Amino acid sequence: MTLTLVMSVLLAVAMVILAFMATRGKRSLGISILSAGLVSLLASVLFLLLAAPDVAMTEAAIGSGLTTFLFFFVLGRVRRGEHD
Amino acid sequence: MIKRLTLVLLLIGLGSIFVNLMLNYVPDEQLNRTAEYYATHSAQDLGAANIVTAIIVTYRGLDTLGEVTVLFLTAAIVGLVLAQGKRKHVHKDRGLPPAGELLTTGTRLLLPLILLFGAYVFTHGHLTPGGGFQGGAILASAVLLALLSNPLQRFSHRLISLIESTAGLAFVLIGVLGILLAGGFLDNRILPIGEFGDLLSAGAIPLIYTFVGLKVGAEFSSMLVSLSETKEL
Amino acid sequence: MELIAMATGFILILIGLYGALSNRNILRMIVAFTVANTGVNLVLVSIGYMNGRTAPILNDAVPVAEAARRIIDPVPQALVLTAIVIGVGVTALMLAYAYKLYQTKGSLDISKHTDLKW
Numbered sequence: 001m002t003l004t005l006v007m008s009v010l011l012a013v014a015m016v017i018l019a020f021m022a023t024r025g026k027r028s029l030g031i032s033i034l035s036a037g038l039v040s041l042l043a044s045v046l047f048l049l050l051a052a053p054d055v056a057m058t059e060a061a062i063g064s065g066l067t068t069f070l071f072f073f074v075l076g077r078v079r080r081g082e083h084d
Numbered sequence: 085m086i087k088r089l090t091l092v093l094l095l096i097g098l099g100s101i102f103v104n105l106m107l108n109y110v111p112d113e114q115l116n117r118t119a120e121y122y123a124t125h126s127a128q129d130l131g132a133a134n135i136v137t138a139i140i141v142t143y144r145g146l147d148t149l150g151e152v153t154v155l156f157l158t159a160a161i162v163g164l165v166l167a168q169g170k171r172k173h174v175h176k177d178r179g180l181p182p183a184g185e186l187l188t189t190g191t192r193l194l195l196p197l198i199l200l201f202g203a204y205v206f207t208h209g210h211l212t213p214g215g216g217f218q219g220g221a222i223l224a225s226a227v228l229l230a231l232l233s234n235p236l237q238r239f240s241h242r243l244i245s246l247i248e249s250t251a252g253l254a255f256v257l258i259g260v261l262g263i264l265l266a267g268g269f270l271d272n273r274i275l276p277i278g279e280f281g282d283l284l285s286a287g288a289i290p291l292i293y294t295f296v297g298l299k300v301g302a303e304f305s306s307m308l309v310s311l312s313e314t315k316e317l
Numbered sequence: 318m319e320l321i322a323m324a325t326g327f328i329l330i331l332i333g334l335y336g337a338l339s340n341r342n343i344l345r346m347i348v349a350f351t352v353a354n355t356g357v358n359l360v361l362v363s364i365g366y367m368n369g370r371t372a373p374i375l376n377d378a379v380p381v382a383e384a385a386r387r388i389i390d391p392v393p394q395a396l397v398l399t400a401i402v403i404g405v406g407v408t409a410l411m412l413a414y415a416y417k418l419y420q421t422k423g424s425l426d427i428s429k430h431t432d433l434k435w
Contacts, residue, residue: 004318005318005321008318008321008322009321011325012321012322012324012325015325015329016325016328016329016332019328019329019332019333019352020332022336022348022349022352023332023333023335023336023340023345023348023349023352024336029342029344029345032345032348033348036348036351036352039329039352039355040351040355043355043358043359046322046325046359047359047362049318050318050319050322050362050363050366051366051370051371051372051389052362052365052372052394052397053213053372053374054134054136054137054213054214054215054218054394054398055358055362055394055397055398055401056213057205057213057214057218058217058218058221058398058401058402059355059358059401061218061221061222061225062217062218062221062401062402062405063355063401063404063405065221065225066221066224066225066228066304066308066405067351067405067408069228069308070307070308070311070405070408070409070412071344071347071348071412073308073311073312073412074311074344074412074415074416075344077314077416078344078415078416078419078425087339088339091335091338091339094334094338095331095334095335098330098331098334099327099331102327102330102331106320106323106324106327109320109323111319111366111367111368112367112390113367115367115385115388115389115390116390118392119390119391119392120385122391122392123373123384123385123388123391124384124385127375127381127384128381133374133375133376134373134374134375135373135374135375135384135388135391136373136374136391136394136395136398139391139392139395140395140398140399144395147395147399148399151399151402151403154403154406155402155403155406158406158407158409158410159406161410161413162409162410162413165413165414165417166413166416166417212374213372213374215398217398217402280381281376300402307409310413311409311412311413314416
């Protein structure tokens with residue numbers, strides 16, 4: 001069991017748990033958005049383990065950073081509708 | 085109840101297709117012929133060290149043109165849907181506390197460094213991992229930092245759309261120059277190939293990626309600025 | 318190793334689809350769609366991976382002469398780069414429309430927007 005294999009298994013388990021937290025709706029919307037951002041970040045590390053550095057940079061900058069900020073901008077504008 | 089049941093059945097059906105795909109998957113031992121051609125010919129024909137950049141800019145350049153078009157459409161539609169009309173936007177205080185001293189001082193320190201890093205990433209796209217899209221996203225995150233530290237600051241839409249339009253036009257013009265002077269659309273041999281591994285090598289790839297990076301950065305910035313100018317409902 | 322990444326990608330697609338179809342709040346649906354997008358990109362990149370080989374960048378570690386024996390398939394990576402950028406563009410568009418829907422109806426619950434039902 002090499003190091004990359006152990007790391008990818010840990011990343012996979014963490015991603016699945018975070019994805020469950022992001023979609024099953026008992027939690028507040030802010031925590032869902034942060035969990036989706038964390039899934040993107042862990043996916044970027046997994047891309048690096050899969051020998052794809054360009055894709056890892058793109059996913060970290062665009063998928064994890066910009067998408068989370070877009071969500072929080074819109075969430076700040078629709079404050080009263082988030083508890084539906 | 086029935087809806088939940090059909091949903092679970094749909095997911096089980098999809099899951100069985102996925103398991104079937106995974107069980108019959110046999111990874112390759114050798115590169116397939118397209119990838120082998122790209123691997124052996126991208127250094128001597130194009131002079132680019134980053135093979136993914138060579139594929140995106142020259143070998144499959146038309147896909148990049150399509151992607152740039154889709155991004156342009158997206159930014160335009162977001163700006164159109166969220167337009168506030170022609171009235172002057174009143175600088176009303178939204179009642180928020182001012183951003184702390186740490187954030188404002190940190191922004192003043194970090195903003196030029198982030199812009200420099202973004203410019204480095206998209207000009208060295210043919211040598212190291214990186215390129216136009218990553219560099220453009222880093223430029224947009226610099227604009228985001230400025231927006232976060234001073235929410236009432238107005239960015240002029242005119243400047244952003246000017247940068248975006250000229251960069252897009254220059255990208256298409258370089259492509260057309262490729263048709264006139266060299267092999268085809270977005271061929272990078274219109275400029276000399278140069279030494280392998282230098283900054284000014286690989287023909288027109290740094291130039292093309294610079295324009296793509298500026299365009300993508302301007303588009304993401306315009307999306308962020310449109311979203312931040314909406315009123316709180 | 319690529320089987321682990323592929324399995325994770327498929328599980329993320331299923332979770333994202335379940336979240337998009339079973340939630341009622343529009344913003345939660347968009348979050349689930351983002352998770353499914355990440356899963357699709359993960360599956361695509363994991364197909365190009367070959368054991369024992371390295372990233373498709375030519376430098377001192379991978380000299381030009383033996384490039385075809387030492388690098389993995391670069392074409393799926395180029396496709397996924399495009400897919401990630403377009404995915405974030407589509408997400409921004411969905412968020413703009415969600416804001417407009419909230420502005421007209423005052424609610425983010427999808428069952429209150431019944432204008433298109435006959």
